[in-house]
Each structure stands twice: as C-alpha cells, then as structure tokens.
Amino acid sequence: MKILLAIFIAVACGVAGGAGMAVLKIRQYPWNGGGGIQSSPGSGRVAVNQEEFNFGKMYFTDSGKHEFVLFNRGDHNLTLSAGSTSCVCTVSEIKDTDLAPGQSTKVLVSWRSMQRAGPFHQSVTILTSDPLRPEVTFTIKGEYIPSIYADPDELIFGQIAGNKPVTRETRIFCNLPNQQIKIQRRQVTDPSLENFFQIDDVPLSADELRKHKGVASGILVRVTVKPGLPAGRFQQRILLSTNLPAAPEVDLPLFGTVGGS
Numbered sequence: 001m002k003i004l005l006a007i008f009i010a011v012a013c014g015v016a017g018g019a020g021m022a023v024l025k026i027r028q029y030p031w032n033g034g035g036g037i038q039s040s041p042g043s044g045r046v047a048v049n050q051e052e053f054n055f056g057k058m059y060f061t062d063s064g065k066h067e068f069v070l071f072n073r074g075d076h077n078l079t080l081s082a083g084s085t086s087c088v089c090t091v092s093e094i095k096d097t098d099l100a101p102g103q104s105t106k107v108l109v110s111w112r113s114m115q116r117a118g119p120f121h122q123s124v125t126i127l128t129s130d131p132l133r134p135e136v137t138f139t140i141k142g143e144y145i146p147s148i149y150a151d152p153d154e155l156i157f158g159q160i161a162g163n164k165p166v167t168r169e170t171r172i173f174c175n176l177p178n179q180q181i182k183i184q185r186r187q188v189t190d191p192s193l194e195n196f197f198q199i200d201d202v203p204l205s206a207d208e209l210r211k212h213k214g215v216a217s218g219i220l221v222r223v224t225v226k227p228g229l230p231a232g233r234f235q236q237r238i239l240l241s242t243n244l245p246a247a248p249e250v251d252l253p254l255f256g257t258v259g260g261s
Helices: 002-028 191-196 206-210
Strands: 046-048 052-059 064-072 078-085 090-094 104-111 118-128 135-145 148-151 155-160 166-174 183-188 197-203 217-225 232-242 249-258
Touching (some): 052 064, 064 135, 078 090, 155 217, 191 197, 197 232
Antiparallel strands (some): 078 118, 118 135
16 A cells, blocks of 8 residues: 555656646747747847738839848847849848847848830848748739730731732730820831831720720821732831830831732
C-alpha cells in the first residue's frame, strides 16, 4: 500500500510540475495566432502596409511610380537593401536602409512602359535582416491600353483586277479624354506608287463613337487602290500623322495582289 501511495504522489507532482512549466512558457512567449517559428528576441521584424498595387487601365505611353511602406516591428535595428526585379524597366529606391525599432521607410517602385498594349505585372524584391522574413516582394500591375488604335489594324485587299478602283476601310479610335483626333498628313512608304493610292478620312459620328466604350474620338479612313497599279503582289505601309503629341503617328499596313488567276 505504501508503495502505491508513493507512486501516486510522484505522478501527481510530475503533472503539476509540467503544467507549471507550460504556464511559465506561455507567459514568456505568448501565442500570436500564427503557427511555426516564434520571433527570436534581439532582431528587427519587417512589416508592410501593402504588397500589391493595381493601377487599373493606363495608356501605354505612360510611365509611373508608387510608394510602399516598410516598418520595423522588432526590438533591434532592421537593415534593408534592394534585391532583384522582374523587368529591367522596374527599379526600386529605398529612402532609409537602416530602421530603428518602430521606424518606417518608403520604398519607391518606378517603371516605364514597354509600349505594348495589354496587362502588365511587375515586381521588385527587398532584402531584409529579419531572419523570419529575409525577402519582401512588392508587385505592381494594371493594363495598358493604346492611346490610339486602328480597327482593323491592317487592310487586306486580296486579289484585285487592277482596272477599277477598290476601297477598304478602317476606323482609328482615340482613347485620350477630351482629345479630338485629326489626320494632318498622309504618306505612302513607296513614293513611286503614291499616285495609285487615294486616302480619305472623315470624323466618326457621335452615334458611332457611342458603340465603343471609352473612346473619345475617331476617324473613318478609306484607302482606295486606283486602276493602273502594276501587276503582282503589293505591300505598302501608310503613315498617318496625327495632331496628338501622345500618339503622333499611325502605321497602317496594306496587302494585295493585282491580276493573276
């Protein structure tokens, strides 16, 4: 009986001791809601206000910049440095590279357009001395839309007889707010064939413009191949100079064949 009582007392003391150690550890290192490794004392801790910024729609002649903010939430200094970027057109500037506890700094991400319409998604990496987060990635994204564009963007004449005029049409739309596009000069790239092409343009009506969301103005361009163009394949480019500094020129290719079976 004495032996069993001794074993019971020993077990009870062991449980109580273990529970006491657990309470002590919780008080020293409280759980912050996350899993994994806890912060080690004596280090800087990086935090950010946002990691991604969406610019929405932009004209593809635009460049831009955005400021992200980094914070030091630790109890020692935090060191920062520029890391890699996803594109040579994206650069980052860090205002302060050594942050005291509680201090913040701005990271300026700037880029230039690659002159291509469509979605863009770029990122920069900032290296930190935080052992739990050695890298922070900032992302910028959006969609580039052309300032002006032609629809269709090339004119296909196909096979024509060559003894009567043939006309094809395209519409040139301007997305720039409050801008009225005008064609100031028309030029065929092969001057020796210039007399065989007639180029006319008229402004698009308000009803026509309302069919295209976001369009501020537009022009209907008619290109006519006149009789007498030499037999065989022809491939020309028509350069249309506009009044808009943001989009001074429209390059319009055209293709076709005169005669043949």
